[in-house]
Amino acid sequence: MGNGVKQIFARRWHVFYGLLIRACRIKPVRLSLVWLSIYCVGQLSLIVLCTLLPLPERNDKHDFAKVVVDSRGEPLRVFADSNGVWRYQVALDDVSPLYIEALLTYEDRWFYWHRGVNPFALLRGAGQWLINGRLISGGSTLSMQVARILEPHPRTFVGKARQMFRAIQLERTYSKQQILTLYLNYAPFGGPVEGVQAASYIYFGKPAKQLTHAEAALLAVLPQAPSRLRPDRYAQRAEQARNKVLARMQHFNVWSQQQVNEAKQEPVIARHISAPKTAPLLARRLIQQYPQQQVIHSTLDKNLQQALETIAQDYALTLPQKTSTAILVLDNYTMAVRAYVGSANFDDLTRYGHVDMITANRSPGSTLKPFLYGMAIDEGLIHEQSLLLDTPTDFAGYRPENFAQDFSGPVSTRQALQRSLNVPAVQVLDALGPQAFYARLASAGLTLKLPAEAAPNLSLILGGAAASLEDLTATFAAIGRGGVTRAPVYIxxxxxxxxxxLLSAASAWVVGDILRGVALNSAHRQTVIAANTPRIAFKTGTSYGYRDSWVLAASEHYTIGVWVGRPDGTPTAQNVGRENAVPLLRKTLALFSDAQLAPPKRPAGLSRELICWPLGGLKQLQSAAECLREKSAWLLDGAAAPTLREPLMAQWSSYKLTLAVNAKGEQVLPQCMASAQAGATQNITLAVWPRVLEPWLPQKWRRAHLLPALAANCKHAVRDTGQQLVLEGISNNAEYYPAPGQSNITLQPSVRGASGKVEWFVNGVWVAATVGSSHSLELAKLAVGKHTLSVMDAAGRFDEIVFYVGG
Incomplete structure (x- = not known):
């Protein structure tokens, strides 16, 4: 400092010292009155100034970014304020004490003692400036810094005076804790980041409550020069500034030497500033749903969410263009949503990433079948091993076909659900009633969207309505929750x-047990796994035209829903649930432990019992003639439902027949009973299979073998009624050879006496259907060897012949 400046400073000090000496010569009473007058005038002036110049008000609803956080409070998505600033509201108790210690020790050690302005700090700063010619340490208190944040001012004498006035005003208005909280929320930390909570998340990926010594020291000094010390850009400068804070913490014995040394060893590694954008579609949905909330505490698990977003994005790259995916994960214990991946990639416009496919209504394909079978079990219509029909069947004009366009004949409930067969499902829905099925789903929270002016019908079970992945997943959770469900919880x-x-606990477990019996890791949809193999209950679905592929899975702890398709509804070649949705499910399940995928425990009321086909009842209640095939089934309260009737079967009909036979054991029909000898007949009881199953039954179970031969006096009665269906054009047990010079043979059989549509089967495999007054079929390219040709009409009548093709 030059001699001139020193002389000026000396003269001013002598003047001030002289005034002080003169004041001391005043009598104590007078001195007291002087000071009291000065104090009163000062207080009155302060009151007037505070009235004329009120503190700038902060609008808490608009000053902070809207933030959607996960279940642990970590930000998922940030919606900046109107100025583009990322500022997360935080309370004093939610900030690490280490940061508070570093901040107060470095910035304002006398914070809790001064009234907004620390005169000693100002004098110290002024003296250092006068002596050294530059600013060594600032005299601003935290209150003054908050005042500058609330009301920025130019760095002039007038500006400084205004800042001091605002600091005093702050102290008169707010408590120390409130002023400190203002600093914690509004201090600048570089770029668009303001507030210690935002800085901690942006730079370190953690809440401010979890800051280490080194991180706390860095954030304490960063507001001094936020642009120059940004750790993501200038790590070396930031480290030097941090170490300066650490040295002061040790100097004032706030932190031990060991703590400081360990903190200095921690490198400055900060993430580049970028707005969190995890779960963007759910965040958008919640912001719209709760517009008044600054911080929305979602139920998501951020780690799981990020992992599934990566999986969905990578998996979509293996699919055709414009194809998207969606994944929803529910915690069955609370119905809290743990992951919400609404599209394959939010930023990929070519895959319609902005469209939320979790809420979109699409055809559910076969995903409703587990609910149908569970309801039918509860209603006593079927049990786990009930005999169902997988045959060409007409349900009052509705003729469903299987996905593979083939038929298997007699199948159990377990087989029908595991293989997702369409015809048996329609048979069960026909028995339960489409309206009842629709209403029970709606009462459980799944309201299917029907076409305009349409009523519930049999097509419901094959995807003839619409539902969202959200609703389907929540409903499927009943499989793991003992039959009950409720709406998902998002916050x-x-x-x-x-x-x-939705279902009883018993039927929910039985349905889950059936679904757990299908292999998840097999490419073949009909593969069934052993009972002791680790498994999860899941159901696939494919909508008409391959527009949507689905898979729903449930354990006791979690329910997962997966969708794959094009958001615009365009058909995608071979977009099948087993082929496209299941692989994505397998990748999702890999994130869970075996314990989390464990099935629920079997509830009370279930027992394993022997039942018999074709009647379906308990074995112990049937004779040997009635029990043609034995099966072991899970039954509710020991009750076994009888086999459902065929669609065209009369209500009074039964598969348990009572027949009159004569002394020779021949069947005597009622219309020829008069010609039989009086008292020469007796009644016998036996079981028969549904007529439509004849092409798939072995000879011993067909009616021609089971029923006694007709008495001689009754044969004319059958011929007169015209009830026979006859195959013609091919002789039974005949052998046919190709014409000379040809390698293949062509046969053209026909049918006489048919009623309605005729189904044709070769070697038990459906090949065609014919309608009209005449029925014929051309058979070509038959392999050398034995062949069985079977036909069945709409009345269930059946005929069959065996022939041979020679080489």
């Missing part, structure tokens, strides 16, 4: 929706 402390019963 914490949300009042849960009431529980709704």
């Amino acid at each position: 914490q402390n949300q009042t849960p929706a009431p529980e709704r019963t």
